[in-house]
Amino acid sequence: MSDAEKSEVPLIAVVIPCYRVGRLVLEVIARIGPEVGWIFIVDDACPVETGRLVKAECNDPRVQVIQHASNQGVGGATVTGYKAALGTKAKIVVKLDGDGQMDPALIPNLSRLILLGRADYVKGNRFHRLRDVSGMPMARLLGNAALSFLTKLSSGYWQLFDPTNGFTAIQRDVLAEMELDALAKRYFFESDVLYNLNQLRAVVAEMPMHAVYEGAPSSLSPINMLAPFFKGNFRNFFKRLVYTYYVRNFSLASLELMISLPMILFGLSYGTAHWIHASHSSVPAASGVVMAAALPLILGTQLLLSWLNYDISNQPTQPIHPLIAPQ
Numbered sequence: 624m625s626d627a628e629k630s631e632v633p634l635i636a637v638v639i640p641c642y643r644v645g646r647l648v649l650e651v652i653a654r655i656g657p658e659v660g661w662i663f664i665v666d667d668a669c670p671v672e673t674g675r676l677v678k679a680e681c682n683d684p685r686v687q688v689i690q691h692a693s694n695q696g697v698g699g700a701t702v703t704g705y706k707a708a709l710g711t712k713a714k715i716v717v718k719l720d721g722d723g724q725m726d727p728a729l730i731p732n733l734s735r736l737i738l739l740g741r742a743d744y745v746k747g748n749r750f751h752r753l754r755d756v757s758g759m760p761m762a763r764l765l766g767n768a769a770l771s772f773l774t775k776l777s778s779g780y781w782q783l784f785d786p787t788n789g790f791t792a793i794q795r796d797v798l799a800e801m802e803l804d805a806l807a808k809r810y811f812f813e814s815d816v817l818y819n820l821n822q823l824r825a826v827v828a829e830m831p832m833h834a835v836y837e838g839a840p841s842s843l844s845p846i847n848m849l850a851p852f853f854k855g856n857f858r859n860f861f862k863r864l865v866y867t868y869y870v871r872n873f874s875l876a877s878l879e880l881m882i883s884l885p886m887i888l889f890g891l892s893y894g895t896a897h898w899i900h901a902s903h904s905s906v907p908a909a910s911g912v913v914m915a916a917a918l919p920l921i922l923g924t925q926l927l928l929s930w931l932n933y934d935i936s937n938q939p940t941q942p943i944h945p946l947i948a949p950q
Contacts, residue, residue: 633660635734635792636713638704640665640697641673641721648673648721652683655727658734659717663707664688667700673721697789698812702803709799714738717792725790726832733792733830743797743825743942744816746783747790751831770814770852777856778817779863780827781935787813790832794944797825811855818859822866824939876933883926890920 637659641648652662662685666674674688689703701718708716715734719725725747736742750767767787774786791813800823807815820827868877894916901907 633658634714634738635659635717635730636661636663636708636711636715637717637719637727637730638663638665638701638708639719639721640667640700640704642667642669642694642697642700643671644669644673644721645671645676647723648677649681651719651721651723651725651727652677652681652686655685655719656730658731660685661708661711661713662686663704664721665691665700665704667691667696668694696809696812698806698810698815699808701812702806702808705798705803709795714795715792716795716798718789720789729790729830729832730792733790736828736830737792737794737944740942740945741826742828743794743823743944744820744827745792746785746827746829747788747832748783748785748829749788749832750784751829752833766849769849773852773856774814774817777814777859777863779821779867779934780817780938782938783817783827783829785829786817789813791816794942796944796948797823800943800947807855811852814852814856815859818863821863821939824941824943826939826942874933876930876937879926879930879933883923883930886919886923887927890916890918890923894920 635658637655639648639651639662641664648664652664655662662683664674664677664686666672666677666688668691674690677686678688687707689707691700691703695703704718705716715737717730717733719727719730729747733745733747736745767785770787771784775781775783778786780786787810797820801816801819806812806819817827864880868874868880894913897912897916
C-alpha cells in the first residue's frame with residue numbers, strides 16, 4: 624500500500640445514486656471505510672423515498688443527501704453527485720450503487736492505480752475470474768458480451784470487458800475536464816463516459832471483483848438494452864472515427880479506413896447485382912466479373928483489418944491527470 628493510501632487524510636468521495644434501493648443503502652453506507660471522507664446520496668425522485676430514510680436513520684457525518692425533484696436516470700443522478708464531489712477536497716471520486724451488489728471494502732483497491740499515478744479511471748470487472756462467470760445467469764452473460772463489444776467499438780478501449788459495470792473511480796482533475804452536462808442521463812451513461820474519456824486520451828483500467836446478484840434485482844437487462852445501446856454506441860463510434868482519425872490526427876490508418884469501406888461496399892454491391900442477374904438469366908457470371916467483385920472485397924477487408932489493428936494498439940497509455948493538475 625502506498626504512503627498516500629496509508630494517510631489518515633481521506634482522499635476519496637463516494638457518489639451513490641439511489642432509485643428503489645430503500646434500506647439496502649444503509650447497509651452499504653455502514654460498510655464504507657475511513658478512507659472515504661464524503662458520501663453523497665443522490666435520491667433520484669425515488670418512489671420509496673430513500674433520501675428521507677437516510678436522513679432519518681443514518682448518523683454518519685460524512686453523508687450528504689441530495690434530492691431530485693424529478694427522475695433523471697442513473698446518469699443524471701451520478702452527474703449531480705459528481706458536481707457535489709468536485710466541491711470537496713477529494714482526489715478520487717467513486718461511483719457506487721446502493722443495492723449492495725458492489726462491495727465497499729473494494730474502494731481502496733479500485734482507487735489504488737489512480738493514487739499510484741498509473742490510471743485516470745478504473746472500473747470493476749466481474750468477468751476476470753472464471754468461477755464468477757460460471758455462476759452468472761446466461762442471459763446476463765450473453766447480453767454483457769454484446770454490450771461489451773459495442774462499447775469497445777465506440778469508446779476505443781478494446782481491453783475492457785465489463786463496460787456496463789457501475790463500480791468506478793475517477794481522478795478529480797480528469798472529472799473536472801469532462802463536460803458532465805453532455806453525458807447520457809440514463810443507462811447509456813457508463814458507455815458514454817468511456818467515449819468521453821477516450822476523447823481526453825485518459826487511461827482506463829479494470830479491477831477484478833466478484834459478481835453478486837443477491838438483494839435487489841438489477842433494473843438493467845442487457846438483452847433489453849441492446850437496441851438503445853446500439854444506437855448510442857453507433858453515434859459515438861462515428862464521432863470517434865471522425866474526431867480521432869480526421870480532425871485531431873491524420874495517419875496511414877485514416878487512409879486505410881477511408882479506402883477500405885468504399886472498396887468493401889463496391890465489391891459487395893457489384894457482386895450481388897451480378898449474382899442476381901446470373902441467377903435470373905441462368906448464364907454464369909464471367910471470370911472477370913467475379914474478380915472485379917472479389918478483388919476490392921478482399922483488399923478492402925485487409926485494409927479494414929489493418930486499421931482495426933492500429934485502433935486496438937492506439938489505446939491511451941500515459942495517464943493525463945499529472946499533466947492537467949493545477950499548479
